[in-house]
Amino acid sequence: MPAIPAPDLSARAAAATRQQQLTKPTGSLGKLEDIAITLASLQGREIPQPLRPAITVFAGDHGVCAEGVSAYPPEVTAAMVANFVHGGAAISVLARSNQARLEVVDAGVATDLSALPIVHGKVRAGSGNIRREPAMSAAECEAALQVGRMAARRAIADGASLLIAGDMGIGNTTPSAALICRLTGHSPEAIVGRGTGVGDTALAHKRQVVADALARVAADVNGLALLAELGGLEIAAMAGFYLEGAAQGVPLLLDGFISTAAALAAQAIAPDITPWLLASHCSQETGHALALAELGLTPLIDFGLRLGEGSGAALAIPLLQQAIALHAGMATFAEAGVAGKSEPA
Structure with a gap:
């Protein structure tokens, strides 16, 4: 029986970091964010490709x-x-x-x-x-x-x-x-x-x-x-x-x-x-x-x-396709020139 590979944890971490940088409150897209991060780990890339x-x-x-x-x-x-x-x-x-x-x-x-x-x-x-x-x-x-x-x-x-x-x-x-x-x-x-x-x-x-x-x-x-x-x-x-x-x-x-x-x-x-x-x-x-x-x-x-x-x-x-599209297509705070979340004093 062929071995089953493990998901790519570095791609998962990179995708999770990207989600935190997109122009939205962290977690505001709920399960769609989790889907994108999971698919990133399974495809082995920070930004997953659209699914076939x-x-x-x-x-x-x-x-x-x-x-x-x-x-x-x-x-x-x-x-x-x-x-x-x-x-x-x-x-x-x-x-x-x-x-x-x-x-x-x-x-x-x-x-x-x-x-x-x-x-x-x-x-x-x-x-x-x-x-x-x-x-x-x-x-x-x-x-x-x-x-x-x-x-x-x-x-x-x-x-x-x-x-x-x-x-x-x-x-x-x-x-x-x-x-x-x-x-x-x-x-x-x-x-x-x-x-x-x-x-x-x-x-x-x-x-x-x-x-x-x-x-x-x-x-x-x-x-x-x-x-x-x-x-x-x-x-x-x-x-x-x-x-x-x-x-x-x-x-x-x-x-x-x-x-x-x-x-x-x-x-x-x-x-x-x-x-x-x-x-x-x-x-x-x-x-x-x-x-x-x-x-x-x-x-x-x-x-x-x-x-x-x-x-x-x-x-x-x-x-799943929309989760990927949002993850790939949304601008980051830096790209959009939008101020990110400021931590309270």
Whole structure:
């Protein structure tokens, strides 16, 4: 596994100094100042360059849908992949609006999608039912991680300087919740939510399914084994995407519940990934805030979203771009001939 570089602390210090010299009260731009300083450290320059975002949506189906954990049938996964291709999905619209590269990857959809113009990285046709069996074998998990790594390499080779992973997989909040429970230590009651909109009875059942899946897996398994036991093919691919992006020194903007589960899994495999993670938003899904807290991340926005696809991350791209623009374009007190803050006697 390639080593993950550390952020550039000298660039961070230089960016923080510049923020204190800009024609505004220190701290008056709030989180925008923090964003600019963080991106300076990740790009290794006092003034970060504008971002070139790339969004990759990973799709996969889940055997745990047989347990009745989703309000939608599994066939919706394939239908939504086609919708991405035809440009009608939310992430398709947001990618166009942000002039972001958009790629769709089949990591494990049960349906044959060979006729669609997407990246065909199917490891197997859907993951196992995590309530009763591993999601995938160790070899299949490694293959799914590699699907994500290759996607990151393609995006970076095309010039991406910000990576976003989106997800599509009916039932995928269940394995995501299981991963988050095990990796944060929280109970299913704290983490498991309604996903695509299940009712109270189905929610209680879904929490039991997650509890059963957790009980099936030994407490001392490592991050890679845990991902194979409780994850999903697209979740593993997202983790690989994050691991490769960090290894190549590219910031990673997380989306919602599923992408945060993938990030926690990636962190369990390679703890050095953490500084490369940025949180776009806090979703409406139960447990997302706790998962972000485990990563030490503060989300930029909270709009009550729970769509996935990378949509929340795409919405946050303009905030990152504006933070860079302000940091780069504002005059310093010296340049503007404006008196700086005078300390009281």
